[in-house]
Amino acid sequence: MGKYQDFYRRSIEDRDAFWAEQAQFIHWEKAPELICDYSNPPFVKWFKGGLTNLCYNAVDRHAAKRPDAPALIYVSTETGEEKTYSYGELQREVERMAAIYRRLGVEKGDRVLIYMPMIPQAAFAMLACVRIGAIHSVVFGGFAAASLATRIDDAQPKLVVTAEAGMRNGNVIPYKHLLDEACRLAQFPPEKVLIVDRGLDPNFARVEGRDLDYATLRDEVGEARVPVEWVDATHPSYILYTSGTTGKPKGVQRDTGGYAVALASSMKHIFCGGEGETMFCTSDIGWVVGHGYIIYGPLLAGMATVMYEGTPLRPDPGIWWRIVEKYRVNVMFSAPTAVRVLKKQDPSYMKRDLSSLKHLFLAGEPLDETTHRWIHEALGVPVIDNYWQTESGWPILALCRGVQEDLPIKYGSPGLPVYGYDLHVYREDGTECGPNEKGIVGIVPPLPPGCLATVWGQDERFVSTYFSLFREPLVYSTADWGIKDENGYLTILGRIDDVINVAGHRLGTREIEEAIQANPAIAEVAVVGVHDEVKGQVPVAFTVVKDPSRIATREARRALEEEVKKTVDELLGAIARPHRVYFVQGLPKTRSGKMLRRSLQALAEGRDPGDLPTIEDAHTLEMVAEAIRES
Numbered sequence: 001m002g003k004y005q006d007f008y009r010r011s012i013e014d015r016d017a018f019w020a021e022q023a024q025f026i027h028w029e030k031a032p033e034l035i036c037d038y039s040n041p042p043f044v045k046w047f048k049g050g051l052t053n054l055c056y057n058a059v060d061r062h063a064a065k066r067p068d069a070p071a072l073i074y075v076s077t078e079t080g081e082e083k084t085y086s087y088g089e090l091q092r093e094v095e096r097m098a099a100i101y102r103r104l105g106v107e108k109g110d111r112v113l114i115y116m117p118m119i120p121q122a123a124f125a126m127l128a129c130v131r132i133g134a135i136h137s138v139v140f141g142g143f144a145a146a147s148l149a150t151r152i153d154d155a156q157p158k159l160v161v162t163a164e165a166g167m168r169n170g171n172v173i174p175y176k177h178l179l180d181e182a183c184r185l186a187q188f189p190p191e192k193v194l195i196v197d198r199g200l201d202p203n204f205a206r207v208e209g210r211d212l213d214y215a216t217l218r219d220e221v222g223e224a225r226v227p228v229e230w231v232d233a234t235h236p237s238y239i240l241y242t243s244g245t246t247g248k249p250k251g252v253q254r255d256t257g258g259y260a261v262a263l264a265s266s267m268k269h270i271f272c273g274g275e276g277e278t279m280f281c282t283s284d285i286g287w288v289v290g291h292g293y294i295i296y297g298p299l300l301a302g303m304a305t306v307m308y309e310g311t312p313l314r315p316d317p318g319i320w321w322r323i324v325e326k327y328r329v330n331v332m333f334s335a336p337t338a339v340r341v342l343k344k345q346d347p348s349y350m351k352r353d354l355s356s357l358k359h360l361f362l363a364g365e366p367l368d369e370t371t372h373r374w375i376h377e378a379l380g381v382p383v384i385d386n387y388w389q390t391e392s393g394w395p396i397l398a399l400c401r402g403v404q405e406d407l408p409i410k411y412g413s414p415g416l417p418v419y420g421y422d423l424h425v426y427r428e429d430g431t432e433c434g435p436n437e438k439g440i441v442g443i444v445p446p447l448p449p450g451c452l453a454t455v456w457g458q459d460e461r462f463v464s465t466y467f468s469l470f471r472e473p474l475v476y477s478t479a480d481w482g483i484k485d486e487n488g489y490l491t492i493l494g495r496i497d498d499v500i501n502v503a504g505h506r507l508g509t510r511e512i513e514e515a516i517q518a519n520p521a522i523a524e525v526a527v528v529g530v531h532d533e534v535k536g537q538v539p540v541a542f543t544v545v546k547d548p549s550r551i552a553t554r555e556a557r558r559a560l561e562e563e564v565k566k567t568v569d570e571l572l573g574a575i576a577r578p579h580r581v582y583f584v585q586g587l588p589k590t591r592s593g594k595m596l597r598r599s600l601q602a603l604a605e606g607r608d609p610g611d612l613p614t615i616e617d618a619h620t621l622e623m624v625a626e627a628i629r630e631s
C-alpha cells in the first residue's frame with residue numbers, strides 16, 4: 001500500500017504544502033496568501049486571500065484553449081432530445097444566462113434557487129451564478145411545495161429559475177404550480193421567477209410582473225458578454241439543503257476555492273479522468289453528487305459530461321450502456337440502488353462495446369458484496385465504492401487509484417480514508433477504537449478543502465450539529481457507525497441518528513413525521529427506515545389516528561393509508577412517500593418519552609424487537625405487531 005500511504009500521510013502531516021500543490025489544478029487570478037487559516041476552530045478558511053472563479057475554471061479556460069471540444073452532452077430519453085454543447089457553446093450559453101441575471105438585478109452574494117429537471121439550462125443556471133458570484137441553491141425537482149417553501153425561506157433567493165415541467169417515465173410532471181404553491185407558503189418569496197418553457201405543459205399559469213420567459217430574455221440579451229467576477233476563495237459558491245434529525249433541513253454552505261481545488265484534484269486522484277475524456281454520472285443535479293460530478297468536477301478537468309434525463313429502464317434497460325458505447329464514456333458514476341435495479345434485468349442488455357470504460361464508481365449507500373461482484377463481472381472493469389456526505393462535497397472514503405493503481409478492492413468496504421481526511425473511529429466516550437472495533441466515524445478538523453464551511457446563516461448550528469459529539473477531542477461526527485480493519489479499510493454500518501437512506505438519498509424521519517401529522521386524521525406518528533432489497537431502506541410509518549372508527553375495516557385502513565401517502569407526496573414529494581402506513585393504538589416509548597424506533601424497525605422487518613425497558617412497552621409492541629399482521 002506504500003505509495004498511497006505516503007501520499008495520504010503527507011496530506012495530514014505536511015498539510016499546507018500538500019494542498020498548495022493541489023491548488024495548482026486550478027487557475028488563480030491572485031494566488032492565496034495563506035493555504036489554511038485555522039485560527040478559529042472548527043471553522044477553516046482554505047486558500048485565504050486567493051482570488052478565483054469556479055465558472056472560469058470549469059468553462060472559460062477550456063473554451064479559450066479547446067472551443068470545439070465537447071463539454072456538455074445532453075441526452076433525454078424522455079423527450080428524445082440529444083445535443084452536445086462544445087466548451088465554446090457552453091460558455092456562450094452561460095454568459096447569456098448571466099446577462100439575464102444581471103438584467104434581473106442579481107448581484108454578487110444574492111441567492112438564486114434552481115428548481116429544475118435535468119436539462120442543459122439547469123447547468124447554465126448554476127454556472128452563470130458562480131460566474132457572477134451569486135450563490136445557487138439547487139432543489140431536487142422531486143421535492144414538493146412544502147419542502148421547497150422551507151428552502152426558499154432559508155435561502156431567501158432573489159430569483160428562482162425553473163421549468164414549467166419535467167418528465168419521468170414518459171409522464172409530464174408539472175413543476176410550475178408546485179413552485180407557485182411554495183411561493184404562496186413561503187414568508188420570503190422571490191421577486192422574480194425565470195421559466196424555461198419546454199412546451200410540455202401548455203396550460204401552466206404565469207404570475208404577472210413576477211414570471212419571466214427564458215427564451216424571450218435569451219433573445220433579448222443576444223451576444224452580451226459577461227466577464228467573470230473574481231471572488232475570494234472563501235466566497236460561498238452554493239447552498240445545498242440536506243436532511244438532519246430535526247424537521248428543518250440544513251443549508252450546507254460550500255466555498256469557492258477549496259471546492260474547486262478538492263474537485264479538480266479528485267478528478268485525477270480518485271476518478272482517474274482527464275482532459276478530452278467523457279464522464280457519465282447518473283445522479284441528479286439536485287444532489288451533492290450531481291453538483292460535483294455532473295457539473296463541476298468533469299468540467300474542471302476539461303472532460304465532456306453526460307447529462308441524462310431519464311430512468312435506467314426506459315426505453316429499455318440497455319439505455320445506460322448504449323450511452324457509454326455511443327459517447328465512449330471513460331468514467332461512470334452511479335448508485336448501488338440503480339445497479340440492483342439493473343441486476344434484475346436480462347443481462348443481454350449489457351452486451352455493448354464498453355471498452356472505453358475505465359472504472360465504475362458507486363456511492364450514496366452501502367454497496368453489498370453480491371451487487372458489487374455482479375456488476376464487476378458484468379462490466380469487467382474495477383467498480384469502486386466510495387463513501388461521502390452532502391457535507392463533505394467529495395469522497396471521504398475511496399480507493400485513490402489515480403495515486404496508486406493497484407490498491408486492492410475489499411468487498412463490502414468503501415476503502416481507505418481519502419487524502420486530507422484525518423479520519424478515526426471513536427468509542428462513545430471519545431477514545432479511539434482499536435482495529436475491527438465498531439465505533440463512530442469521525443474526522444479531526446480542520447476538514448479538508450471542499451467540505452462545508454458552515455450551515456448557511458447558522459454558524460452555531462454548524463458547531464452544535466457536527467462538532468459536539470465529545471467534549472474532548474474536537475471531532476467532526478459523520479453520524480455513521482463504522483469499523484476499521486488492520487489494513488485501514490473502513491466498513492460503514494449505518495447511521496447513529498434518525499436519518500434514513502432511501503435509494504442513496506438521505507431523508508430525515510422527522511420531516512416525514514411532520515408531513516404525516518399535517519393529515520387531520522392523524523394524532524401521532526413515528527417513521528422508521530426498513531430494509532428493502534432494492535432501495536436499501538424505505539420509510540415506514542406507524543400512526544395513531546384521532547378517531548378509531550375511521551379504521552374499523554381493512555378497506556378503511558387501506559383508504560386512509562393511501563390518503564396519508566398522498567399527504568406526504570403533496571408536502572414533501574413522492575421520494576419521501578412511506579412504503580407502508582400502519583395504524584396502531586399507541587407508540588412504544590421509554591419512560592422518558594423516547595420513541596423505541598429500533599423496536600418498531602425490528603417489527604416492521606419481521607425481527608425480534610429485542611430487550612424492552614418497561615412492561616407497558618411490551619404490551620404496546622404486541623399491539624404494533626398485531627397491527628402489522630392485520631394490515
Ligand code: AMP
Pocket residue numbers: 242288362363364365366367385386387388389390391414478479480492494495501504505506
Ligand atoms: P447524503 O448526504 O444524502 O449523501 O447521505 C450521506 C450518508 O449516506 C452517509 O452518512 C452514509 O450514511 C450514507 N452513505 C453514503 N455513501 C455510502 C457508502 N459508499 N457506503 C455506505 N453508506 C454510504
